[in-house]
Amino acid sequence: MVHFVLNKQDVEDLVVGAAILGTGGGGDPYIGKLMVLQELERGRKIEVVSIDEIDDEAFIIPVAAMGTPVVLMEKIPSGKEALFSLNLLEKYFNRKVDFISPIEAGGVNSTIPLVVAAERGLLVIDADGMGRAFPELQMVTFHIYGIKATPMALSDERGNAIILDAIDNFWAERIARTVTVRFGGSAWIAIYPTYGKPYKDAAVKGSISFAIEIGRTLRDAKITGKNPIDALLDVTKGYALFKGKIIDVQRFNIGGFARGEAVIEGLDEYKDSKITIKFQNENLVAIKDGEIIASVPDLITVLDSETSKPITTERLRYGLRVIVIGIPCNEKWRNPRGLEVVGPKYFGYDIDYVPIEMRVKKIGGVA
Amino acid sequence: MVHFVLNKQDVEDLVVGAAILGTGGGGDPYIGKLMVLQELERGRKIEVVSIDEIDDEAFIIPVAAMGTPVVLMEKIPSGKEALFSLNLLEKYFNRKVDFISPIEAGGVNSTIPLVVAAERGLLVIDADGMGRAFPELQMVTFHIYGIKATPMALSDERGNAIILDAIDNFWAERIARTVTVRFGGSAWIAIYPTYGKPYKDAAVKGSISFAIEIGRTLRDAKITGKNPIDALLDVTKGYALFKGKIIDVQRFNIGGFARGEAVIEGLDEYKDSKITIKFQNENLVAIKDGEIIASVPDLITVLDSETSKPITTERLRYGLRVIVIGIPCNEKWRNPRGLEVVGPKYFGYDIDYVPIEMRVKKIGGVA
Structure with missing residues (x-):
């Protein structure tokens, strides 16, 4: 049962591992790293819990950035953007979230849940919905296990915000993508709101610790002179x-x-x-x-x-x-x-x- | 103080007048007429109140269709579509609406508020936000009197739904238009939610009765042989x-x-x-x-x-x-x-x- 507090070295290792699992996508990990390190420097704690610790009734919301990674690189986020969407979705459900989850294990989206968790003092689950990165919203194990992507919240850095309730996850992708383009290429989303039981069935276990392990392995190889x-x-x-x-x-x-x-x-x-x-x-x-x-x-x-x-x-x-x-x-x-x-x-x-x-x-x- | 119950003849006159005030836009009035007549045939009552009867604290939501009129003509609405958006917006405010309002006095949008009112047993205000029809969401007297278009609800006939909260009414138009195109060309909206006091300052008074009067005048001219x-x-x-x-x-x-x-x-x-x-x-x-x-x-x-x-x-x-x-x-x-x-x-x-x-x-x- 993993339950650890993220330190700066973990963050360095995490973004290296997440970039590898990101298979080229998910945006620049460097920006994500800066965002998380800034939270730690502010004295905020980021705690990661094992999926096994989650109650069946716990309310879980994954958060992420959506859009063309290159756009995300041009507009450095403040860290408040994804939190804004999370708060919006909570308000819509009229229920506070118990745990934050990553939706994918790649690039900047491996760090955004950590930033949101730090800002709100929430725990992050050591799991995700892909075990890698994929480009579309329905490309998550949550989807194949029958969890609905919506109601989801989308916002832009200006403060424009949307709650979307689509008839299926493909329509969620279509509509959210269109809105993201209209926003200027990137959106901040809170999506696949669900409960402990379905989440535990559907999620890919251990993604955060796996990404850290990959990063640590590469770092160790450099120190020991092993072929990385x-x-x-x-x-x-x-x-x-x-x-x-x-x-x-x-x-x-x-x-x-x-x-x-x-x-x-x-x-x-x-x-x-x-x-x-x-x-x-x-x-x-x-x-x-x-x-x-x-x-x-x-x-x-x-x-x-x-x-x-x-x-x-x-x-x-x-x-x-x-x-x-x-x-x-x-x-x-x-x-x-x-x-x-x-x-x-x-x-x-x-x-x-x-x-x-x-x-x-x-x-x-x-x- | 106008307060009347709409009869079938009023509906016939209304759509003629609304088509004239619609200045070529607002969709085919024939479809709107069928929708309202169907409500009356079901035994539902449509009551119109004067703007002067509205309390300052009353909660008012205008409803309408948005999009390219030709698309609206190809997809005959069931009458439930705009109601769906209204219900969604009420749920978001966690408050029941007191009065329905037209947003424009033209074409099909002069009849949609009547259909919604009939379905829900609500009163319609004899006023609107244009005194005519205009193509964009911020082109309403509500906007020039400082009322916000959002939170607004948009839905399509499939059941896809959105609550949009934009930073201003121009962004509301931009985002809602993009979503409308993605929906296939038409959306059903509940918009410019507001209260009695600002509404009374901003609205164009007497639009429904004016449209009926125009229709009646043309009908009378035909009967009396006057030049229409x-x-x-x-x-x-x-x-x-x-x-x-x-x-x-x-x-x-x-x-x-x-x-x-x-x-x-x-x-x-x-x-x-x-x-x-x-x-x-x-x-x-x-x-x-x-x-x-x-x-x-x-x-x-x-x-x-x-x-x-x-x-x-x-x-x-x-x-x-x-x-x-x-x-x-x-x-x-x-x-x-x-x-x-x-x-x-x-x-x-x-x-x-x-x-x-x-x-x-x-x-x-x-x-």
């Missing part, structure tokens, strides 16, 4: 997929998403090979010499070859030397209902999902 | 501006509005002249041979020459023989604050507002 990528693959049970130099990046903002692709030319043992990574906020599919080598819902993360730091999709640029790794997703995604909302077909790729362990075996010796 | 256009100009203190045949209509759906223009070639005393009417849901400006002869906020209404029935902008078509009339707007619009939100400059025409009485005098003998 090997250490990372070890702790995540992941696979090295490619090593090379980015030779082309294309991106477009469509419908409130950062879509695009990066082409990487192989180096060393991957010489004479090319890999293309397609993304929609997050990395979705990795295609090596015409063959899919990893796809959603498994995680695809691009790391800087020199620093071993993960690179968000908005920071991919020509000339960067990178390592691409693949990490098996949470088991909750690997059933028909999960794959229906986050499998490659949902994103428009006419391929069946094959777990990364099988793909690696099939193409032989990638790792 | 003369009778209409008499009761509205309006001016005949043009008579001719439509030779061109252009329209486009942009940003949730039906925009466009109609060109009319003169007949009889207007032979060798042309008039262009520009609209955004409603008719905005009438330009005769290059010269403005009427503009918002004054009313410009196009009537069928043969039947003397008003024609909505979506029904304008090549070959129709029409009469164009102009009606002075409510005095509340004719001050700088009013003209700022509904004058020709707001709509992108670089001309000063000149009251129609002055324009007619200036160009001489149009009436």
Whole structure:
């Protein structure tokens, strides 16, 4: 049963791990880190509880930022924005929240719940709704376990606010996305309000501590002189997929998403090979010499070859030397209902999902 | 002090008058009429009270449809849609509404408050926020008297619902319009929630009875053989501006509005002249041979020459023989604050507002 108080080192480790689980999406972890550290410097405490400690009747609200990460980077948040949406949703329910939850384990959205918890003196649950990051609101295990995304609250930094009650989670995504674009590209949301029992069935357990563990592992590797990528693959049970130099990046903002692709030319043992990574906020599919080598819902993360730091999709640029790794997703995604909302077909790729362990075996010796 | 129970004849007269005050916008009055008549056939009573009967503390909510009128024509409403939004807003305020109000005196929006009142057994106030119809949410006398459009409720016919709280009425318009487009082109709104005192200062008094009086006047003219256009100009203190045949209509759906223009070639005393009417849901400006002869906020209404029935902008078509009339707007619009939100400059025409009485005098003998 995890129950710990976050210290500054945890925060440093957390954002590194969250950036890796963020698979390129979820915004710049640096901004999220600043926000949390500022809370700690103000003397506020951030306490994380294990999912096992949650009462069945507890009232839980996940909080997050929504929108195009690049917009979020241009408008540094004050930390009050997501709290505003939380307060709004509480007022609508006429009930105080018992626990805050992350909705995803990636990028800035791994830190926003911590900031809100610090501001309000609330506990954060060591779990989330993805075990990674995904671009759309219905792409959460909460959804596949039948929890409704709405009533949800959305607000912008000006103070415009909305309570949305949609007929289903797909309509919630559609309407909230439109509002987010109208807000200028980013919104602060309180979403998937639920109770202890359904939450415990649906959530991905231990996401915060897992992200911290990943960050700590990389830090330790640097100290001990161990190969950081090997250490990372070890702790995540992941696979090295490619090593090379980015030779082309294309991106477009469509419908409130950062879509695009990066082409990487192989180096060393991957010489004479090319890999293309397609993304929609997050990395979705990795295609090596015409063959899919990893796809959603498994995680695809691009790391800087020199620093071993993960690179968000908005920071991919020509000339960067990178390592691409693949990490098996949470088991909750690997059933028909999960794959229906986050499998490659949902994103428009006419391929069946094959777990990364099988793909690696099939193409032989990638790792 | 007006206080009357609406009968079927009143409803017939009302929709004719409302179509004239609707200046081409506000949707097909026929659909609105069917909705109200259905309520009366169900044995429901629709009572209209004078604005003078309203207590200063009374809680008042205007209800309406929002969006492109042509979409509203394609999706016949059940009558429950606007009620749904009203109930939502009441729940948000945790207070039952005392009176329903129309927000505009035009087209289908003159009847929707009646339907809601019938369904809920509420009284409707004989007033509105325009004395005509306008395309945007902040274009109401409520706005120029400092009443906030939000919290407002929006819903669609599927059951998707939103409570919006915007920082000002322009943001309310922007966000609500975006949501309306996402809903498929039309939304049902409960908006400008307010209390008796501010409402009485801000509202345009007597709109429902005025619309009925216009309809009745036209009906009487037919019976007595009087010229219906003369009778209409008499009761509205309006001016005949043009008579001719439509030779061109252009329209486009942009940003949730039906925009466009109609060109009319003169007949009889207007032979060798042309008039262009520009609209955004409603008719905005009438330009005769290059010269403005009427503009918002004054009313410009196009009537069928043969039947003397008003024609909505979506029904304008090549070959129709029409009469164009102009009606002075409510005095509340004719001050700088009013003209700022509904004058020709707001709509992108670089001309000063000149009251129609002055324009007619200036160009001489149009009436």
